[in-house]
Amino acid sequence: MNRLQIILLISLAVGFPLSASGAVKSYDSYGRVVIGNYSPKSGMAKVVFDHWLHRAQFTCRVCHVDIGFLMEGGGTRMKAADNMKGYYCGACHNGKMQTYEGPIFKACSTPPNPDDVSRCDRCHSFGKNVQKKYDFAKFTAKMPKASLGNGVDWEKAESSGLINPKDNVQGVSIIKPAMPVQKDFSLDTKSSWMGDILFSHKKHSKWNGCELCHPDIFLGVSRGATKYNMMQIYGGEYCGVCHLNVAFPLQDCSRCHLKPVK
Amino acid sequence: MFAWAALIIVAGLACAEGGVKKRKPLPYEFGSVVIGNFSQSAGLSPVIFDHWLHRSKYTCRVCHVDIGFGMTAGSTKIRAADNRKGYYCGACHNGKSRFDKKTIFEACSGEDSKKCGICHFTGRNPLREQDFYKFAEKMPKERFGNGINWEQAEGKGLINPIDQLEGISIPRNALAVQKDFSLPVKTEGMPEIIFSHKKHTIWNGCELCHPDIFLGVKKGATKYSMVELFQGKYCGVCHDKVAFPQTDCQRCHAGSLQK
Numbered sequence: 001m002n003r004l005q006i007i008l009l010i011s012l013a014v015g016f017p018l019s020a021s022g023a024v025k026s027y028d029s030y031g032r033v034v035i036g037n038y039s040p041k042s043g044m045a046k047v048v049f050d051h052w053l054h055r056a057q058f059t060c061r062v063c064h065v066d067i068g069f070l071m072e073g074g075g076t077r078m079k080a081a082d083n084m085k086g087y088y089c090g091a092c093h094n095g096k097m098q099t100y101e102g103p104i105f106k107a108c109s110t111p112p113n114p115d116d117v118s119r120c121d122r123c124h125s126f127g128k129n130v131q132k133k134y135d136f137a138k139f140t141a142k143m144p145k146a147s148l149g150n151g152v153d154w155e156k157a158e159s160s161g162l163i164n165p166k167d168n169v170q171g172v173s174i175i176k177p178a179m180p181v182q183k184d185f186s187l188d189t190k191s192s193w194m195g196d197i198l199f200s201h202k203k204h205s206k207w208n209g210c211e212l213c214h215p216d217i218f219l220g221v222s223r224g225a226t227k228y229n230m231m232q233i234y235g236g237e238y239c240g241v242c243h244l245n246v247a248f249p250l251q252d253c254s255r256c257h258l259k260p261v262k
Numbered sequence: 263m264f265a266w267a268a269l270i271i272v273a274g275l276a277c278a279e280g281g282v283k284k285r286k287p288l289p290y291e292f293g294s295v296v297i298g299n300f301s302q303s304a305g306l307s308p309v310i311f312d313h314w315l316h317r318s319k320y321t322c323r324v325c326h327v328d329i330g331f332g333m334t335a336g337s338t339k340i341r342a343a344d345n346r347k348g349y350y351c352g353a354c355h356n357g358k359s360r361f362d363k364k365t366i367f368e369a370c371s372g373e374d375s376k377k378c379g380i381c382h383f384t385g386r387n388p389l390r391e392q393d394f395y396k397f398a399e400k401m402p403k404e405r406f407g408n409g410i411n412w413e414q415a416e417g418k419g420l421i422n423p424i425d426q427l428e429g430i431s432i433p434r435n436a437l438a439v440q441k442d443f444s445l446p447v448k449t450e451g452m453p454e455i456i457f458s459h460k461k462h463t464i465w466n467g468c469e470l471c472h473p474d475i476f477l478g479v480k481k482g483a484t485k486y487s488m489v490e491l492f493q494g495k496y497c498g499v500c501h502d503k504v505a506f507p508q509t510d511c512q513r514c515h516a517g518s519l520q521k
Contacts, residue, residue, distance in 0.1 A: 064283070065509075068285075068286035070285055070286075071283035072282075085395075173405070174403060174404060174405040176510075176511075179452070179453070179511055179515070180451045180453070181451075182451055211509040211511065212283075215280070215488070215492040215509065216280065216283045216284045217281060217283055219280035219493075220280075220489050221449055221452075222448060225489060226280055228281070232281065236282070237281035238280075238281055
């Protein structure tokens with residue numbers, strides 16, 4: 001088996017179970033996570049969480065650092081009780097936190113109020129035909145286009161001011177002085193036919209701060225201290241923690257391999 | 263279930279290899295240690311030890327220097343017999359010592375089997391969680407760890423950790439505390455570290471860190487890198503597991519910018 005076949009096999013093996021709709025993802029289902037650690041046991045449908053709606057409003061850091069969601073579907077293992085205590089979804093979905101549209105709906109209550117089924121359905125919607133409040137096509141109509149992922153160039157959407165993701169949540173985030181951002185740098189590739197990677201800390205820290213990636217995913221903070229290869233990335237490690245499922249997918253080679261081959 | 267989750271956290275911290283995101287423990291779980299060297303072979307559930315409860319009442323030094331607990335989960339290899347003789351947990355948990363006018367329960371006496379479950383219990387304990395919330399409510403907030411800024415809690419007098427135990431600690435004359443100093447960093451653009459001996463000695467005295475963890479007592483004598491720290495050495499012995507996690511960059515990198 002050559003290397004390409006191995007990569008294809010790995011991406012299928014990793015991609016298939018993570019995707020709710022099969023190996024090929026549609027724009028609206030990219031970044032979809034189905035969470036069902038405890039729901040079926042309590043007679044509820046599994047939760048369908050779409051990243052696109054949340055990432056248009058908040059940075060990745062807020063949820064994955066301050067609130068503490070893990071980076072793999074079902075990994076956090078939150079319970080309704082956690083949400084009700086103000087952890088995880090309940091950090092914002094508490095029926096109190098205000099947005100420009102009024103308070104954010106409350107997540108989870110036990111026992112579920114029979115009048116509240118439509119509220120449960122907003123998240124516990126797996127296998128149900130639930131009319132969502134926000135329509136993907138309408139929401140993303142004005143966004144800059146990309147060919148893969150959600151079909152949206154989120155980086156441009158942010159830099160052009162079309163979205164303005166919040167980096168802190170009142171009562172959850174504790175704001176610290178910003179750290180200086182390292183300059184962009186290039187990472188040498190191992191293959192002669194492949195252009196070098198241009199890595200931008202600036203673009204990444206906008207969404208992630210320092211703490212989403214360091215030290216858990218990239219142990220070293222000095223350049224070259226952490227060694228990894230494309231196989232590991234396709235296996236969901238390093239860059240692949242985000243760039244397989246939520247951030248633009250790895251198939252968009254030239255978004256990272258930017259430098260022309262010499 | 264919880265036991266496994268806790269074991270995974272502890273194991274995860276012990277071998278920080280990178281590559282994937284680790285679970286962030288909930289505030290009441292942070293600093294939990296699962297101890298099960300001998301419990302299971304004696305037919306008991308392993309012990310879950312909560313640091314938050316003890317550190318709100320005692321300094322780190324009392325337990326890790328005077329009593330002599332190790333700094334990694336399970337490394338002390340405590341036996342029930344040790345506790346009964348007044349070592350380790352039994353130094354205070356002897357049914358005689360008092361805290362806040364109450365007698366501290368006796369550990370491992372074998373007389374009252376109902377008492378075993380106070381420590382030998384790995385299920386989710388809603389009462390302990392409630393106790394935590396009640397305690398944490400009044401404490402200054404912090405982003406990681408227990409969600410408590412322990413340093414401020416002590417500084418403001420909200421907690422007053424005991425540093426000497428009758429019958430165990432032998433008081434010595436306090437040594438002079440070194441002034442705060444800055445540690446230069448290697449990565450360009452990273453703010454310098456401001457290290458405060460004063461903040462550390464309140465909890466640790468000299469002997470918790472020197473000479474075991476930091477062999478040298480002169481500035482610059484011990485060389486280490488962030489990678490080693492993240493792997494649980496040097497500062498990482500405490501910070502990440504019990505003291506505030508190292509992901510809270512700005513709490514140490516608080517100095518002026520490197521040029």
